[in-house]
Amino acid sequence: MFIVRNILNNSPHRIPRQLTWLRECSEILDCANNLRGLTDSELKSESLKLKQIFAEQRGGTRDVVQAFSIMRDAARRVHQQEHYFNQLLAGRALLDGYIIEMQTGEGKTLTALLPAYVHALSARGCHVITANEYLAVRDHQFSKPIFNLLGISTGVIRNQDNRNERRVAYSRDVTYATEKEIGFDYLKDRLLIESEPNRMSDDETLIEPHDRPVHRTEMNAAIIDEADSVLIDQARMPLIIAEAIPADAGEVERYRWCRETLPKFRPEKDYLLDPQLRRVKLKPDGRSKLVLEQKSEGMGGYRWHDLQVAMENSLTTSHYFRKDRDYLIVNDQIEIIDQNTGRVIPGRKWQHGLQLAIEMKEEFTQIEQTSTTAQTTVQLLARKYRFLCGMTGTAKSIAGELEQYYDLETIQIATRLPSKRTEVKTKLFKTRAEKCNEIRKVVQELVEQKRAILIGTPTVQSSLELAEVLQSAGIEFELLNAANHALEAEIISQAGQPGQVTIATNMAGRGTDIQVDREVLSRGGLHVILSEMHFSSRIDRQLIGRTARQGEPGSYQFLLSFEDDLFEQLPIQFQKKVQNYSLSLKGTEVPSRAIHWFRSAQQKLEREHGQSRMKMYQHSTMLQQELESLGLIPEFLTD
Numbered sequence: 274m275f276i277v278r279n280i281l282n283n284s285p286h287r288i289p290r291q292l293t294w295l296r297e298c299s300e301i302l303d304c305a306n307n308l309r310g311l312t313d314s315e316l317k318s319e320s321l322k323l324k325q326i327f328a329e330q331r332g333g334t335r336d337v338v339q340a341f342s343i344m345r346d347a348a349r350r351v352h353q354q355e356h357y358f359n360q361l362l363a364g365r366a367l368l369d370g371y372i373i374e375m376q377t378g379e380g381k382t383l384t385a386l387l388p389a390y391v392h393a394l395s396a397r398g399c400h401v402i403t404a405n406e407y408l409a410v411r412d413h414q415f416s417k418p419i420f421n422l423l424g425i426s427t428g429v430i431r432n433q434d435n436r437n438e439r440r441v442a443y444s445r446d447v448t449y450a451t452e453k454e455i456g457f458d459y460l461k462d463r464l465l466i467e468s469e470p471n472r473m474s475d476d477e478t479l480i481e482p483h484d485r486p487v488h489r490t491e492m493n494a495a496i497i498d499e500a501d502s503v504l505i506d507q508a509r510m511p512l513i514i515a516e517a518i519p520a521d522a523g524e525v526e527r528y529r530w531c532r533e534t535l536p537k538f539r540p541e542k543d544y545l546l547d548p549q550l551r552r553v554k555l556k557p558d559g560r561s562k563l564v565l566e567q568k569s570e571g572m573g574g575y576r577w578h579d580l581q582v583a584m585e586n587s588l589t590t591s592h593y594f595r596k597d598r599d600y601l602i603v604n605d606q607i608e609i610i611d612q613n614t615g616r617v618i619p620g621r622k623w624q625h626g627l628q629l630a631i632e633m634k635e636e637f638t639q640i641e642q643t644s645t646t647a648q649t650t651v652q653l654l655a656r657k658y659r660f661l662c663g664m665t666g667t668a669k670s671i672a673g674e675l676e677q678y679y680d681l682e683t684i685q686i687a688t689r690l691p692s693k694r695t696e697v698k699t700k701l702f703k704t705r706a707e708k709c710n711e712i713r714k715v716v717q718e719l720v721e722q723k724r725a726i727l728i729g730t731p732t733v734q735s736s737l738e739l740a741e742v743l744q745s746a747g748i749e750f751e752l753l754n755a756a757n758h759a760l761e762a763e764i765i766s767q768a769g770q771p772g773q774v775t776i777a778t779n780m781a782g783r784g785t786d787i788q789v790d791r792e793v794l795s796r797g798g799l800h801v802i803l804s805e806m807h808f809s810s811r812i813d814r815q816l817i818g819r820t821a822r823q824g825e826p827g828s829y830q831f832l833l834s835f836e837d838d839l840f841e842q843l844p845i846q847f848q849k850k851v852q853n854y855s856l857s858l859k860g861t862e863v864p865s866r867a868i869h870w871f872r873s874a875q876q877k878l879e880r881e882h883g884q885s886r887m888k889m890y891q892h893s894t895m896l897q898q899e900l901e902s903l904g905l906i907p908e909f910l911t912d
């Protein structure tokens with residue numbers, strides 16, 4: 274039955290290949306059972322024999338079957354977890370370079386060990402790329418003892434690591450890291466090699482090791498977890514290395530003046546709002562006003578274009594950039610929050626004057642400016658690898674993009690057990706306050722039933738808002754957002770306990786594995802409340818995927834309001850229609866058919882984001898081709 278479902282899930286042209294995988298996976302099960310009688314050191318010596326074969330590039334299908342069997346048995350010995358049949362199948366598809374869509378909670382962490390082991394055997398290095406550092410550290414901790422049992426070395430890259438520590442981690446057979454760490458290290462290495470061309474990586478003859486490249490000379494293999502997040506969502510933002518430069522006093526003064534002057538400008542009359550691009554553009558009236566203000570205040574020294582850009586940036590930040598939603602202020606520094614992951618992006622700055630405009634908005638007095646030294650994109654980085662594959666619970670809707678941008682085909686793997694996840698009927702409210710009140714009621718009831726509750730919110734701000742509501746109702750809870758990420762592992766370890774309430778931003782939306790207590794499972798499992806619809810349905814599905822994993826029971830519910838952030842990025846006309854509809858409703862009841870407003874808002878945003886990714890792809894491909902034709906290195910684009 275399982276086999277039939279697996280084949281039916283995918284297109285017919287792949288059937289012959291899948292049949293081969295299925296045959297191999299049955300052989301792996303037999304072969305792994307035969308390894309059970311070996312001692313640990315005998316298993317290790319089997320592994321070392323394979324290492325020899327793969328290092329000499331003699332590995333064939335038989336050896337892959339043997340490698341998968343050895344890994345399966347090692348995982349059993351270390352964690353009492355044997356790869357299930359669907360995990361073997363997924364591992365086999367990964368090894369053939371596919372993106373696998375495997376439902377949330379089906380065990381991708383364990384699955385990734387299979388192709389990672391085969392690539393590690395070649396001693397050329399294998400990167401397991403994860404969506405954030407918490408997952409990189411967690412997965413490394415989980416896999417290290419398994420790999421060590423088999424004579425395979427492992428490393429992990431953390432943000433705080435120095436270059437020596439990084440070099441050691443990259444020299445290991447398997448390295449766990451985020452795409453950002455790998456990308457920035459790659460850029461820094463390129464800068465180093467450019468400035469001192471004789472310094473090659475892996476060159477042990479160099480006397481002073483303190484700044485040799487940290488990467489190996491070749492980017493060999495990458496297995497990407499949360500592949501849609503890494504390859505599609507993160508790929509929208511270039512990876513930029515910037516260096517601090519002395520602040521340009523004239524520019525700082527110009528932005529300060531614009532900040533003070535902007536209350537005189539009126540929306541619609543003086544400037545246009547573009548919620549989709551989150552930009553403000555001055556209209557002719559606004560430009561004339563700017564000229565007059567400039568003259569009357571004796572600010573004639575500024576170049577007109579610079580002044581206009583500064584005013585547009587200042588208005589943009591005032592309308593579209595909010596503290597605790599788009600950024601945090603930590604130790605007098607702006608820290609940008611990634612809207613896809615809910616996490617801070619360490620060291621990231623906004624470009625083209627936006628950073629300065631925000632610093633003025635927040636009344637910073639110490640201004641430090643930066644200039645871009647080198648930049649690359651996830652797309653360019655991914656193309657450096659000799660071998661690439663990936664996995665996620667949400668690939669289907671962006672399968673076309675994965676194929677177009679990375680030449681990676683997507684294949685679906687069926688769940689091991691039928692899902693027991695249940696949906697509680699969505700409820701819609703006119704205002705945020707009404708919605709928060711309903712969330713409070715639902716949480717109170719579930720706490721009494723000793724269920725565990727996870728409330729997903731899109732921003733730090735909305736997580737704080739809900740925290741306040743629960744606090745004033747005397748409900749105990751844990752709060753997980755970008756501002757307190759240090760407690761992440763601790764909060765997640767408690768989130769499945771009876772009566773436990775966890776409010777979390779998207780940080781807990783991907784990869785997070787909440788261990789649900791038996792008592793909670795007997796009462797229906799973890800309940801996930803989606804307190805807003807995210808701009809990407811994939812992110813909603815990931816959040817829902819925190820419950821009912823591995824065939825366990827669990828439930829979820831959307832509780833939404835017409836005042837949610839979702840509508841903010843839509844064209845003004847659409848926003849007005851939604852408002853009018855909401856105003857036309859009598860009483861507080863919103864009929865469930867009104868969900869179509871939310872769905873069409875989300876679809877519109879998804880389409881737009883897709884188009885902007887396409888533009889970025891076309892732009893970076895064009896630039897890359899041009900630079901390569903000139904014999905230049907594409908990493909040093911400074912746009």
Ligand SMILES: Nc1ncnc2c1ncn2[C@@H]1O[C@H](COP(=O)(O)OP(=O)(O)OP(=O)(O)O)[C@@H](O)[C@H]1O
Nearest residue numbers: 354355356357377378379380381382383666784786
């Ligand atoms: N073969 C196995 N035997 C026993 N437990 C397993 C097995 N495979 C996975 N699990 C357990 O299932 C849970 C989910 O695994 P994991 O977090 O790797 O799922 P995932 O597919 O990565 O989910 P997500 O898409 O949410 O990241 C974990 O607690 C893991 O230990």
